[in-house]
Amino acid sequence: MTLAPSLRRTEAGPTRKAAAGVVRRASRTAEAGGLEARRRGTRVILWTALAAALVLYGFPFLYLILTSFKTPSETIAVPPTLLPTTWTLENYAGALGRPGVLASFVNSLQTAVVSTLLSLVLAVPAAYAVTRFKTPAGSVFVLASLVTRMVPPVAVGLPLASMLGSVGLADTPVGLAIAHTTVSLPLSIWLMCSFLDAVPRDLEEAALVDGCSRLGALWKVVIPVVSGGVSVTAIFAFLASWNEFLFALLLTAVRSQTTPVVIANFQTQFGLDWGPMTALAAVYSIPVVLLTLFLQRRIVAGMTLGAVKG
Amino acid sequence: MRLTDRRFALLLMAPAAAFLALFVAYPLLRLVYDSFFRISPVAGGPREFVGLANYAAAFASEAFMGAGWRTLVYTLVVVTAEFALGLAMALVFAALGRRAQVFRTVFLYPLMIAPIVAGLLWKFLMIDNFGLLGALLAQAGILSDPNQIGWLSDPGIVLYSVAIPDVWLTTSFMCLVLFAGLQNVPGDLLEAARLDGARPTVLLFRIILPLLRPVIAVALVVRGIDAARAFDTILIQTNGGPQSASEVMSLLVYRTMVRFGDPGLASAMGTVYLVAMLAVAVVALATIWRPGKDT
Numbered sequence: 001m002t003l004a005p006s007l008r009r010t011e012a013g014p015t016r017k018a019a020a021g022v023v024r025r026a027s028r029t030a031e032a033g034g035l036e037a038r039r040r041g042t043r044v045i046l047w048t049a050l051a052a053a054l055v056l057y058g059f060p061f062l063y064l065i066l067t068s069f070k071t072p073s074e075t076i077a078v079p080p081t082l083l084p085t086t087w088t089l090e091n092y093a094g095a096l097g098r099p100g101v102l103a104s105f106v107n108s109l110q111t112a113v114v115s116t117l118l119s120l121v122l123a124v125p126a127a128y129a130v131t132r133f134k135t136p137a138g139s140v141f142v143l144a145s146l147v148t149r150m151v152p153p154v155a156v157g158l159p160l161a162s163m164l165g166s167v168g169l170a171d172t173p174v175g176l177a178i179a180h181t182t183v184s185l186p187l188s189i190w191l192m193c194s195f196l197d198a199v200p201r202d203l204e205e206a207a208l209v210d211g212c213s214r215l216g217a218l219w220k221v222v223i224p225v226v227s228g229g230v231s232v233t234a235i236f237a238f239l240a241s242w243n244e245f246l247f248a249l250l251l252t253a254v255r256s257q258t259t260p261v262v263i264a265n266f267q268t269q270f271g272l273d274w275g276p277m278t279a280l281a282a283v284y285s286i287p288v289v290l291l292t293l294f295l296q297r298r299i300v301a302g303m304t305l306g307a308v309k310g
Numbered sequence: 311m312r313l314t315d316r317r318f319a320l321l322l323m324a325p326a327a328a329f330l331a332l333f334v335a336y337p338l339l340r341l342v343y344d345s346f347f348r349i350s351p352v353a354g355g356p357r358e359f360v361g362l363a364n365y366a367a368a369f370a371s372e373a374f375m376g377a378g379w380r381t382l383v384y385t386l387v388v389v390t391a392e393f394a395l396g397l398a399m400a401l402v403f404a405a406l407g408r409r410a411q412v413f414r415t416v417f418l419y420p421l422m423i424a425p426i427v428a429g430l431l432w433k434f435l436m437i438d439n440f441g442l443l444g445a446l447l448a449q450a451g452i453l454s455d456p457n458q459i460g461w462l463s464d465p466g467i468v469l470y471s472v473a474i475p476d477v478w479l480t481t482s483f484m485c486l487v488l489f490a491g492l493q494n495v496p497g498d499l500l501e502a503a504r505l506d507g508a509r510p511t512v513l514l515f516r517i518i519l520p521l522l523r524p525v526i527a528v529a530l531v532v533r534g535i536d537a538a539r540a541f542d543t544i545l546i547q548t549n550g551g552p553q554s555a556s557e558v559m560s561l562l563v564y565r566t567m568v569r570f571g572d573p574g575l576a577s578a579m580g581t582v583y584l585v586a587m588l589a590v591a592v593v594a595l596a597t598i599w600r601p602g603k604d605t
Contacts, residue, residue: 035492035500037405046402053399054416060478063442064431076440079456122326129322133315141323148334150591152539154560155584158567158576159337159344182334185326214318243424245542260426264546274434281427288422296415
């Protein structure tokens, strides 16, 4: 589960790897270390602290969802209400019915899918080369891709906008997907490196002895074994694109705008239209939040695969 | 003909390397190049070589120096808050053991939310008049009036307020990384210290934190670099206002380009920003990351 944080568009890799190593070791030494509180009183206090933290953590998003079911006047009522006095779907109808909103979902999805595929196609072979053939070029490559993750997006975004414009990719999902891949590719390379590290060499060596080509061994033997890792990487690459805002703002106009930009635009274009804005934000986030549970299992599966095989 | 392993490896890396060169390295070179020109904001407009004039203008401008300073303060605030909260949560989780496992998952969910949405929902909580935060604090008797604190409208505190969504979003990251690190602290060591009568604070500062040092270093650097690039959450909350009091570097570069239409100056500012970030990143990588090692 320590992989999860890596999906935030900006983290660089070292932590993830450090954490992965830590977890791998820890999973064997069992969780009940010397840190567990023994006294009953302490445990009660800690459970209370945990409950308070969870409320603080869960509440803001819950309030967003509650607000999205309020009537427009109640949304900005003074003093604010906690629960809607009248529940209504008005905001959802209003937000989704607005021109361009549904199209933005399609754009977000298209961009994220293209960017994910692009990241995987580029990252998997590269990571394989880095982990299997420990060449100096490989080390330089990994280091360079790590440094890439520390570049401020705005510094890449401005020139990239004019570059893509001059080749006719301005305001297209493909252009934006390319920009998103500049973020997700280094992340994917890093993730795939640690997943591939855990695959034993004997497998491919056996395949090579059996007359398989090296590319064939990668495709037919290694990738199936590491498919859990590939899907985890895919999820992170997808989310990095789905949640990205700055590139989307710089590189798209009306035609291929993604939903985050549309959400932000509610603010200026329609005045402070809180109701529909919260509804749209909820619709955009709920699938992802619900996926957390599913993701969790997937990621832990990927990690333990690595641990067992390694 | 059979390729050598080295050639084969290069061939597999080539597409990704070419992609990064074309879409990251090349744009950055262009950014640096553009910073020496005065450029018309109209596409294909005239450009004139002005040497270091854009840099001179940047360093002479209060906006640029202010944004640099605010970026630094913002980063320190975010990282400190996240570290303190994340460590506290990690210790709570570790102390509660297996039974708290489910809640660690719940704690993960903000990591999945788009920063733009996080900024939006905190803006809604902190906004003047109908913001819930002021109302709740007033009801609890902490504030005399719900609008006593202008979270997002008081230039004196806005830089701290806009940091809240960022802290909310990624404290889980800090917590998870530190929790993973805690799993690696040998239990018998703690047990021995306890038998020697060490108090919990001694355990924390003398044993746990020193052992966690590598993990802490990586987590702080990663989050620091992240916070120094903050854009989405601040843009949606205040757009840098009021009176530029929350205008951090990303936002200033963006606005110089888009709002004030000065690509040359924006490029110069972006270049300084980029160089500063890369310098920090390289120093950080060189000190904490060694290829081939796990930590």
